[in-house]
Amino acid sequence: MEPILVRNLRKLLMMSMDCQIPLEKIDLIQSELGLPKNFKSYLIPRYPEFFSIRDVKGLDHLCLESWDSSLAVTAREENLNFEGFQTCCRGIPKDGNFLGPFAFKLKYPAGFRPNRKYLEEVVRWQKMAFPSPYLNARRVEPATPQARKRAVAVLHEILSLTMERRLTSDKLDVFHNEYRLPCKLLLCLVKNHGIFYITNKGARSTVFLKEAYENSNLINKCPLLKFHDLFASLIGRPCSISNIPLEI
Structure with missing residues (x-):
């Protein structure tokens, strides 16, 4: 199921204003997206070509590393x-x-x-x-x-x-x-x-x-x-x- 999860996360980030979303907001809909509870420590680090976690104004954000027009x-x-x-x-x-x-x-x-x-x-x-x-x-x-x-x-x-x-x-x-x-x-x-x-x-x-x-x-x-x-x-x-x- 991992490719589906990764694809959906990338699409969510691609729609956002700056291709980044606070991690605490992703946490809120983690179960609705089907993400595992340990997605921050397990899933995200496995795909450094797609995701990174950065501090933005004191909040950890999930950031998109590469744009894919085929997903748009x-x-x-x-x-x-x-x-x-x-x-x-x-x-x-x-x-x-x-x-x-x-x-x-x-x-x-x-x-x-x-x-x-x-x-x-x-x-x-x-x-x-x-x-x-x-x-x-x-x-x-x-x-x-x-x-x-x-x-x-x-x-x-x-x-x-x-x-x-x-x-x-x-x-x-x-x-x-x-x-x-x-x-x-x-x-x-x-x-x-x-x-x-x-x-x-x-x-x-x-x-x-x-x-x-x-x-x-x-x-x-x-x-x-x-x-x-x-x-x-x-x-x-x-x-x-x-x-x-x-x-x-």
Whole structure:
């Protein structure tokens, strides 16, 4: 599983402002990324060509040593097969899904009935070009529609790099400075409810990537999660995301 872990860490660093993230923040999402608890002492030193740990203003940061343009491709772009998307160019798709290079897969609740004006705005948004999440955010003009759409793409990519395609909202917000996330993060997530699902079950709200789920079931489990579930079944424990009482 090590190549997957290394690849995902490199992608997280490549998206950040200065290709570096405080280690204490990586620690916060260590389990969601599938990293071993000793990743700082075991995994990082094994790949000096990719990673280094440096003191930045009194804090240890995980830093990227080399950029790889082949990794600067988002999960959204990798999945551009458009299966089930609206293929006809005439009219407005009833579910908001649009065939295009800058479109996101949308999944609205079964009872959601948007009017035509709403869908027209969604299609305009789907067509709008935006900078890649792997482009340094300093090169993006802030407070523009393109920058706001890029922020959605960054959130989409961060969630795509987790094992279960979900994170609590407070853990996402911790990375505000590194990824220039929206100041009103929850408002951004709610406005894009066709992409993200937020549940307040428990002490913290959790953000799910909707396209990764069919009702409460994760559609395509990553190899790390399959391995985890196999090990859990061998010792008689339930799988990691079974019986989630949600309808995403």
